[in-house]
Amino acid sequence: MRSAASSVFTTLLSHGPLTRAEVGRRTSLSPAAVTKAVRPLMRLGYLVEGEDEEARPAVGRPANLVWVDGGRALFIGIKVTGDEIIAVLTDLRCRIRLVRHVPLTGREPWTVLPALAALVRELLTEADGFGVRVEGLGIAIAGDVDRAGGVVRYSPFLGWRDVPLADIAATETGLPVTVDNDVRALTVAEHWFGAGVGLSDFALVTVGAGIGCGLVVHGQVVSGAHGVAGEIGHLPIDPLGPLCHCGNRGCVEAIASDPAILRAVRAATDRPVTDAADALALAHGGDPGVTGVYARAGEAIGQAIGVLVNILGPERVIISGEGLAAYDLVAEGVRGAFAASAFGTASQCDVTTRPLPFAEWARGAAATAIQSFMGSGMWEEPR
Amino acid sequence: MRSAASSVFTTLLSHGPLTRAEVGRRTSLSPAAVTKAVRPLMRLGYLVEGEDEEARPAVGRPANLVWVDGGRALFIGIKVTGDEIIAVLTDLRCRIRLVRHVPLTGREPWTVLPALAALVRELLTEADGFGVRVEGLGIAIAGDVDRAGGVVRYSPFLGWRDVPLADIAATETGLPVTVDNDVRALTVAEHWFGAGVGLSDFALVTVGAGIGCGLVVHGQVVSGAHGVAGEIGHLPIDPLGPLCHCGNRGCVEAIASDPAILRAVRAATDRPVTDAADALALAHGGDPGVTGVYARAGEAIGQAIGVLVNILGPERVIISGEGLAAYDLVAEGVRGAFAASAFGTASQCDVTTRPLPFAEWARGAAATAIQSFMGSGMWEEPR
Known part of the structure; x- marks a missing residue:
């Protein structure tokens, strides 16, 4: 998430709507660099510029503001505990649209993974009603997780070692998958939207x-x-x-x-x-x-x-x-x-x-999926 | 040290000579931003562009390289231990030109500060022979040091509490003064030049x-x-x-x-x-x-x-x-x-x-002075 585009995007996610000048100030980017970053994101509909309805001043003509169009894309976030799977469907602003809990009957990968895939398929069916694509799946698991490699190296609670979770889940669901340590995922959400x-x-x-x-x-x-x-x-x-x-x-x-x-x-x-x-x-x-x-x-x-x-x-x-x-x-x-x-x-x-129920942890997983989506340049690919 | 100029400068300090393209790659700055940052630094003589003598290729015409002109400015770095003051005179590349040790006869501010000021004056006299100005003084002290405020809040070894060291030393020496925790100062030098x-x-x-x-x-x-x-x-x-x-x-x-x-x-x-x-x-x-x-x-x-x-x-x-x-x-x-x-x-x-004698700690103090000099924009002021 180091590119100008992703830096502008996350700034707007946390602090938007903002004027372009304010985006520049917060990201330390020049006006030219902000324009260059904003343009393709606007062309593809991830950002919107206009007079924001929620931030209209009492008097005078409002400045043009830029914000993230939450409705432009959907993401699924999942937190796996030792007892259950908690899944959320979020929009591009990481606002929770649906929450689902499924109890686990066991902790082995061959028990957890089919349950996880079934839950994702259920949410994908629900997502059809929203009329936009689900662009990514984030999975948050306690333990030593190699996000870059998509591997759960060691999860003491689940008793997993070296499970290539991202590959398996991608094959099962057809979605780009981000796997991260659960506390790190929650930290992303807290940084973007929380305390x-x-x-x-x-x-x-x-x-x-x-x-x-x-x-x-x-x-x-x-x-x-x-x-x-x-x-x-x-x-x-x-x-x-x-x-x-x-x-x-x-x-x-x-x-x-x-x-x-x-x-x-x-x-x-x-x-x-x-x-x-x-x-x-x-x-x-x-x-x-x-x-x-x-x-x-x-x-x-x-x-x-x-x-x-x-x-x-x-x-x-x-x-x-x-x-x-x-x-x-x-x-x-x-x-x-x-x-x-x-x-x-x-x-x-x-x-x-600060109490954060497990749905918030699942939201953190969705935040990592949004992070991967924006950071990888996947959003630039033609549909 | 977050401006494009200081980021370009420290990159060249650690890794120079480099081509402008390589500077851009390492700093994530656009070619235009590199040029904008390099231009005033070159105009004032802190950076030099040319065919570097030390990096001339065996065959073919060398690419133009940019590097820091070490001889353009001098700095003094000081480390105070419980027993002695160690001072170095460095150039702008933080290469040590002179080292001086002075034993301390006591640890109270009224004993240490005059000894420190006398040592700085001695180095300033020596510096006259180099034909360039001493642009800053860095002082490194163990303990809780407020660099922004220039205050030694608590130094257990010296028994100091709330000593406004930067102000006192600036008055005594006429130099811009940076005071920092000694290990933090050494860390700056290790980051720029060491392991x-x-x-x-x-x-x-x-x-x-x-x-x-x-x-x-x-x-x-x-x-x-x-x-x-x-x-x-x-x-x-x-x-x-x-x-x-x-x-x-x-x-x-x-x-x-x-x-x-x-x-x-x-x-x-x-x-x-x-x-x-x-x-x-x-x-x-x-x-x-x-x-x-x-x-x-x-x-x-x-x-x-x-x-x-x-x-x-x-x-x-x-x-x-x-x-x-x-x-x-x-x-x-x-x-x-x-x-x-x-x-x-x-x-x-x-x-x-990695053995680092106290002269290296004093060099770390000089590095913080160089950091302050480049980061504060002091280098842009006309002489």
Whole structure:
């Protein structure tokens, strides 16, 4: 997404409608370069220029504005969890048009992939009613994902290794497919439309089944030279702490993920608690062993955020994920550990929470598909 | 340093001589934009175009090349340690012309600042012989430094808080002054001229009196929204570890910095060891308590590098600093802990060592002065 065209497009996606002059200011492109970028996008209908209806001034003649025509194309975004597939149909502005959930009966590729393909076919049928093409499919999966190669290298939750997901899904659906790490995909959507709009440096920390982190530095999502980035789940917090599935002890994920919390709650209460809601109920009932487990989880998350902030100095850290359901129980631990570990002025970083249901993660997957579509020049190909 | 002119300039600084076409390719600027950027820089003599003498092809007529005229301007770079001031006079290509060391008799601002000013005046006198102006002074100091404001907010080694160093030094020397964190300054020089040339993502980890880290992400040095970045010295490695000067326990710096190693060596041997060379001699003599101290330091450094690599996925990590003197004693610990903590393909990151004497740190300070000079448009002002 480095070309002038894609830079103009994403600027309009986040901030449009804008005048051409404002587009130039925000992208650091010259007026000539903006015109050169805008022209083919307008000719093919992805951008529209005119007096914007929503931004008409109260008095006087409005300036000509440029915006993205959301209705010009459709995209499908999918998030795969360990339990279900969540799919959204979005327009070119990444506005959600339809949401579908399908429970998974197993986690093996041969169970998940047919279910995924069937769901995409269902959405493609629905999309027929919109009268425009579905131009791409984005799939977001937790774990080590090689976006360029379209391969899920390792997904601990699904137990997948080296699954060439993009190729398989493209063959099954006939769509161009983008596969990315789920937190990175959500970070793209947050950067374009969410709590990261207008920020050049922020982190999105997700707590739940795992502990994830997406990073934007100097205005771009960090992907890592070898595809790994944002791995704060395996920060070593406590060498005497519980064993982690990665083989080390006392990782943040081994203390603060939902499964880790459940394990610790079982140990603290000697009860067979297997459901997060039951653990929450015990904590809200005031069981000190259980509240202690959540407090410890909060400390681990706060320390991890402190490490992030000390290393990168972002403007904002957004905490999200299904683990927010227990945030009242961990908040104090997060705050205390963050304050104790943030170095000097790094403590001024804005740490905030933001609930993002799985449909938003699927929307993030659609955002990566839009990114690929605009960035690859696919939009320029004649239909 | 985001303008087309400064982007062209730094590209030529690192990679020149280059043809204009090659400059365009490397900076993603159009031929027209390259010409527009190059023209005033050539008119004022900072760039030269011609047949480069050093790059003349064996056969045929050489293409016209553009390069930075190193002799066009001079800069002074200064690194202040707890014990001495190291100053270099460099040309516009940041090539060192003179090096001066002055021991410090105290660490208070009123002791350091006059010594610093006297050293700058000495170099200014020497510079007279070169027949070109000294255009800027860069000062590199360990700690929390606000480059934009020119203030040393907190330097633990010097015991300084909120010293408006840029203003004071500008008044004393009459030069435009850039003050930056010392590791960040060294990172600029490594990015332009050292082991970071051509890399868009790398980390420079310095071990010695403290543990520091400079980061380049997406081709730019990370400064942090609030001025703090790269603080891996205070990663919490061991909650039962030694107390750190930051108030926490078991920080990397409390285990692996030179003073921490000396403390641990004294505890292990019950001898009054106060000099790094003596500690090294004991370790090389095979004292198991002392070699254990170095091994533990290596593990802490390796864990810190693992954390960095898991979060940012750089292409390379460069280990430097005066602590490299003991690298044979810590190398195995670094390697083992890095391998154990790097997640998946992140372990493919190239981890390498590179000795950089303090004159190179002072050169980094000069590089920040060149950066300020070119980035601020000061070079465009008539003389």
